[in-house]
Amino acid sequence: MAKIFCVANQKGGVGKTTTTVNLAASLAAQKQRVLVVDLDPQGNASMGSGIEKMGLSQTVYHVLIGLADIHSVKIASETGGYDVLPANRDLAGAEVDLVEMDRREERLKDALAPVLTDYDFVLIDCPPALSLLTLNGLCAANGVIVPMQCEYFALEGLSDLVNTIKQVHANLNPDLTIIGLLRVMFDPRTTLQQQVSDQLMAHFGDKVFKTIIPRNVRLAEAPSYGMPGVNFDKSSRGAQAYMQFGSEMIERIKTM
Numbered sequence: 001m002a003k004i005f006c007v008a009n010q011k012g013g014v015g016k017t018t019t020t021v022n023l024a025a026s027l028a029a030q031k032q033r034v035l036v037v038d039l040d041p042q043g044n045a046s047m048g049s050g051i052e053k054m055g056l057s058q059t060v061y062h063v064l065i066g067l068a069d070i071h072s073v074k075i076a077s078e079t080g081g082y083d084v085l086p087a088n089r090d091l092a093g094a095e096v097d098l099v100e101m102d103r104r105e106e107r108l109k110d111a112l113a114p115v116l117t118d119y120d121f122v123l124i125d126c127p128p129a130l131s132l133l134t135l136n137g138l139c140a141a142n143g144v145i146v147p148m149q150c151e152y153f154a155l156e157g158l159s160d161l162v163n164t165i166k167q168v169h170a171n172l173n174p175d176l177t178i179i180g181l182l183r184v185m186f187d188p189r190t191t192l193q194q195q196v197s198d199q200l201m202a203h204f205g206d207k208v209f210k211t212i213i214p215r216n217v218r219l220a221e222a223p224s225y226g227m228p229g230v231n232f233d234k235s236s237r238g239a240q241a242y243m244q245f246g247s248e249m250i251e252r253i254k255t256m
């Protein structure tokens with residue numbers, strides 16, 4: 001039975017998609033069966049997995065509003081070694097369409113149910129907002145992975161996310177917990193980043209993942225080749241860090 005993780009942070013450009021596709025590729029390289037759910041109308045996780053988003057006639061949008069079956073929409077990522085439930089701009093309409101629907105926060109959870117025995121991990125890439133789409137991600141998940149840059153305002157933004165997660169936990173999904181905070185785009189030479197990292201550890205203790213993802217240009221280059229960085233340049237420091245993060249997650253789910 002798959003464990004489902006939502007990669008979320010309402011702040012834009014903090015490394016959610018990079019974390020989703022590289023964790024997926026890392027897990028796949030370690031013999032795990034993985035499904036990536038692209039829950040962002042930007043479709044970056046789809047593109048970064050080598051899936052041409054504009055050519056798709058059916059996407060996660062059609063699955064969410066009940067117009068398509070998940071089995072007919074998921075596609076294999078050749079460059080990633082995992083499956084993808086892809087997204088494109090169509091998904092922007094879901095915010096409006098879902099409002100009127102029954103179980104509007106639980107559409108993704110219901111849609112994933114029939115495929116959970118096919119995977120070990122489901123990773124959901126959320127958009128940069130605490131929107132109905134993100135709520136669908138949080139309702140479907142067993143846990144949340146929060147990528148963050150160790151910057152001055154990072155902790156402030158975190159409290160909104162933590163409050164939303166608490167509310168979802170209390171009202172919609174008693175399973176939900178923060179699995180961990182992942183420090184990304186880290187530059188150890190920056191004193192401020194080191195200080196914020198220390199504060200994080202002091203506040204959140206073992207909720208902070210041991211693995212640290214460095215700032216590494218190969219990770220940023222990989223999406224333009226439609227490949228996760230983990231497979232684009234295996235020897236890069238970024239790829240190695242995400243491989244290690246995959247191992248940390250495999251260990252972590254043994255205790256769940």
Ligand code: ATP
Pocket residue numbers: 011012013014015016017018019040042044126127128184185186213214215216217219220221238
């Ligand atoms: P959005 O909120 O728009 O969905 P996001 O949180 O998904 O953004 P990404 O798209 O993963 O963030 O990353 C933002 C930018 O930073 C991208 O250009 C990405 O290639 C780059 N990036 C992410 N992680 C790293 C890293 N460790 N080193 C260098 N560049 C990185």
Ligand code: MG
Pocket residue numbers: 016017018040044125126
């Ligand atoms: Mg993204």
